[in-house]
Amino acid sequence: MNWSMQLYSARNFQPWDKVLKLLGEAGYRQVEGFGGVYDDPASLRKELDRNGLSMPTGHFSIDMLETDFDGARKIADALGITTMICPYLNPDARPEATAAGWRGFGERLAKVGARAKKDGYGFAWHNHDFEFKKLADGSVPQEHILSVAPDIGWEIDVAWVVRGGDDPLPWIDRHGKRIVAVHVKDIARPGEGKDEDGWSDVGHGTIDWKGLLAALREKSAAKYFIMEQDNPNDFERFARRSIESVNKY
Numbered sequence: 001m002n003w004s005m006q007l008y009s010a011r012n013f014q015p016w017d018k019v020l021k022l023l024g025e026a027g028y029r030q031v032e033g034f035g036g037v038y039d040d041p042a043s044l045r046k047e048l049d050r051n052g053l054s055m056p057t058g059h060f061s062i063d064m065l066e067t068d069f070d071g072a073r074k075i076a077d078a079l080g081i082t083t084m085i086c087p088y089l090n091p092d093a094r095p096e097a098t099a100a101g102w103r104g105f106g107e108r109l110a111k112v113g114a115r116a117k118k119d120g121y122g123f124a125w126h127n128h129d130f131e132f133k134k135l136a137d138g139s140v141p142q143e144h145i146l147s148v149a150p151d152i153g154w155e156i157d158v159a160w161v162v163r164g165g166d167d168p169l170p171w172i173d174r175h176g177k178r179i180v181a182v183h184v185k186d187i188a189r190p191g192e193g194k195d196e197d198g199w200s201d202v203g204h205g206t207i208d209w210k211g212l213l214a215a216l217r218e219k220s221a222a223k224y225f226i227m228e229q230d231n232p233n234d235f236e237r238f239a240r241r242s243i244e245s246v247n248k249y
Contacts, residue, residue, distance in 0.1 A: 003243055004030035004057070006183065006228040007037050013235040017047050024051030026240050027247075032181075032226045033058035033079060034087070041078035048079070055079045057155075057181055057224050059087040059126065065112045073119060083122035083180060083224070085155050086112065094130070102141040106148035113152035124153035124180050132164030140166070146175060153180035153221075157228075158212060159187050159199070169215060176219035184209065184246065185228045197231040201238050203245025210249045 005028050010019045016037065023031060033055050037044055048055060058081040060072045065086060076084060086109060095101030109125055116123035131142035146154065156179050161168040172179065186205030187193075193200050203209055216222050225246075232238040 001225060001246075002029040003184075003246060004028065004032055004224055004226040005239060006032045006034065006059075006226050008034045008059075009227070009229045009232060009238065010235045011036055016044065019235070020047050020051045020053060022236055023239060024053055027243050028053065028227075028239070030054050030056055030224065030226075032085075032224070033075075033081065035059065035061065038075050038079075041075050045079055055081055057081060057083045057085055057226070059085050062086050062089060062093075062108070062112075066108065069112075069115055069119075073121075076121065081121075083124060083153070084116055085124045085126050085181065087126040087155075088128060089130075097135055099135060099137060099139055099144055102135075102144040103148045105141075106145040109145065109152055110149035113149060117151070122153060122180060124155045125149070126155040126183070127157050127164075128160045129164035132161060132166040142171075146178060152178075154178045155181040155183065155224075155226075156220075156222075157183035157185060159183070159185035159207060162187060162207065168212065172212075172215050172219050176216075177221050179216070179220035179222050181224040181226060182216055182220070182222045183226050183228045184213075184242070185230075186242075195233055196229065199229050199231065201229070201232075201245070202227055202242035203248075204241065209246065213246065213249050 064072050095105050113123040132140050158168045186200045186202045186207050188198050188200040188205050227242045229238045
């Protein structure tokens with residue numbers, strides 16, 4: 001399998017050329033971009049090529065996708081990104097916490113997805129935990145997002161689903177065909193990971209990644225499996241231990 005790494009995990013461990021060299025040597029074949037690496041796409045592409053890495057997926061803010069899609073497209077083309085992913089919605093930009101509010105946001109994503117498809121790109125939404133917090137009517141935002149934007153994909157961040165208080169397996173059962181990418185992230189065991197925001201190296205935490213990867217391979221359309229740790233204190237350790245773990249599954 002061509003394991004990927006979300007470069008956000010390495011934002012505090014510069015320079016990027018050393019990060020990419022480490023990832024290539026550790027056995028990664030893909031990376032996922034985010035806003036912090038898009039300043040000089042041509043130079044980054046050279047470093048990717050030098051280290052045997054590709055960038056098929058990349059994160060782009062909702063603001064850029066809605067107001068400067070051509071700019072996002074140019075970055076994507078320079079880096080070889082074929083699937084654009086909207087990764088987050090800041091708290092102050094989130095809609096009213098109602099079904100109607102989240103359906104409205106889903107409609108915005110649907111419009112971006114239609115533009116992306118027209119121009120030949122895949123498009124997906126990436127979840128955090130807030131999409132699984134119950135609304136007053138008992139529903140959750142993620143269902144509304146997916147229902148009103150039936151043609152967009154989903155990059156499932158399993159650990160955030162768990163932190164949102166939900167079980168990822170039923171979501172994989174119901175929406176597997178929508179899942180085009182997976183963030184492979186782990187939650188620290190009780191008492192561990194206190195200086196890493198409660199995260200851990202993949203395979204060394206509380207999430208059953210062996211079982212989840214089996215379910216995702218069987219029931220989802222996921223093409224990309226992307227390691228991530230939001231705040232590692234040692235990126236090299238995280239990168240190496242995580243790929244060692246998943247290669248056993």
